[in-house]
Amino acid sequence: xxxxxxxxxxxxxxxxxxxxxxxxxxxxxxxxxxxxxxxxxxxxxxxxxxxxxxxxxxxxxxxxxxxxxxxxxxxxxxxxxxxxxxxxxxxxxxxxxxxxxxxxxxxxxxxxxxxxxxxxxxxxxxxxxxxxxxxxxxxxxxxxxxxxxxxxxxxxxxxxxxxxxxxxxxxxxxxxxxxxxxxxxxxxxxxxxxxxxxxxxxxxxxxxxxxxxxxxxxxxxxxxxxxxxxxxxxxxxxxxxxxxxxxxxxxxxxxxxxxxxxxxxxxxxxxxxxxxxxxxxxxxxxxxxxxxxxxxxxxxxxxxxxxxxxxxxxxxxxxxx
Numbered sequence: 603x604x605x606x607x608x609x610x611x612x613x614x615x616x617x618x619x620x621x622x623x624x625x626x627x628x629x630x631x632x633x634x635x636x637x638x639x640x641x642x643x644x645x646x647x648x649x650x651x652x653x654x655x656x657x658x659x660x661x662x663x664x665x666x667x668x669x670x671x672x673x674x675x676x677x678x679x680x681x682x683x684x685x686x687x688x689x690x691x692x693x694x695x696x697x698x699x700x701x702x703x704x705x706x707x708x709x710x711x712x713x714x715x716x717x718x719x720x721x722x723x724x725x726x727x728x729x730x731x732x733x734x735x736x737x738x739x740x741x742x743x744x745x746x747x748x749x750x751x752x753x754x755x756x757x758x759x760x761x762x763x764x765x766x767x768x769x770x771x772x773x774x775x776x777x778x779x780x781x782x783x784x785x786x787x788x789x790x791x792x793x794x795x796x797x798x799x800x801x802x803x804x805x806x807x808x809x810x811x812x813x814x815x816x817x818x819x820x821x822x823x824x825x826x827x828x829x830x831x832x833x834x835x836x837x838x839x840x841x842x843x844x845x846x847x848x849x850x851x852x853x854x855x856x857x858x859x860x861x862x863x864x865x866x867x868x869x870x871x872x873x874x875x876x877x878x879x880x881x882x883x884x885x886x887x888x889x890x891x892x893x894x895x896x897x898x899x900x901x902x903x904x905x906x907x908x909x910x911x912x913x914x915x916x917x918x919x920x921x922x923x
Contacts, residue, residue, distance in 0.1 A: 609686030616647035664708035684727035705758035724838035732756035741888035783850030787824030788916035813879035823904035850889025867914035
């Protein structure tokens with residue numbers, strides 16, 4: 603049987619695929635190489651995966667109904683890890699349509715595929731800490747209010763959760779949504795703050811810090827996130843139900859402190875420009891992982907003091923610095 607991983611050339615998707623292959627799973631990867639950021643990085647992530655005979659790949663868009671639903675006739679899929687999405691909060695102001703096309707229509711197509719697979723054991727998918735929106739209570743728990751999104755990206759991810767809930771109720775799927783918190787590490791996305799910080803410091807450019815620098819994030823190292831994702835995949839609910847879990851470091855870090863760690867790892871001083879906050883930008887995130895630890899025995903192991911130097915080591919190697 604085969605695990606279908608969408609977004610297999612993406613940051614989290616490529617790492618999850620590698621972990622599944624390493625333990626002996628057969629994986630079918632899907633990606634459309636969206637130009638949101640340089641696809642060269644995506645091809646580089648994919649290259650080592652292609653070396654495995656247990657990995658096959660199809661370039662396709664998850665919103666393409668014919669391509670996706672046709673997978674059921676050609677592959678014996680028993681688990682789905684749906685990670686493909688249009689990420690980025692700020693970009694939703696520039697191109698809102700792609701968020702609905704990919705994150706909403708694409709998710710719907712994947713649910714349609716899932717309900718047609720007679721041997722499907724588990725459908726897991728990526729949600730986001732962004733769904734917590736304007737909540738002031740910290741840390742964020744899965745039973746907190748999520749009806750006040752502060753960005754279109756967050757609204758599309760909450761829509762994914764609601765659609766999954768309805769498909770479980772109507773079609774009897776076993777589904778789990780994972781609310782990821784600021785994932786970083788080797789092969790990370792260039793639009794996320796760790797990559798932006800490293801690049802700016804290396805090039806001597808200023809880092810723009812919003813909310814006048816009073817920002818905290820739950821920085822979650824990729825190895826921990828992969829371990830949590832696989833643990834959830836391996837433990838589907840016993841009966842058809844839709845579950846939600848947080849996957850985050852459970853330790854919100856001051857961004858100013860994080861920049862100091864980058865300075866140390868790069869051996870250079872950062873230039874910082876303080877900016878006011880934007881209405882779509884969350885000032886602080888922190889994950890309550892009580893349920894995740896209880897149900898899967900999962901806890902993050904890599905603190906930022908260890909994870910950031912590892913990311914910088916990869917960054918310098920990838921860019922041949």
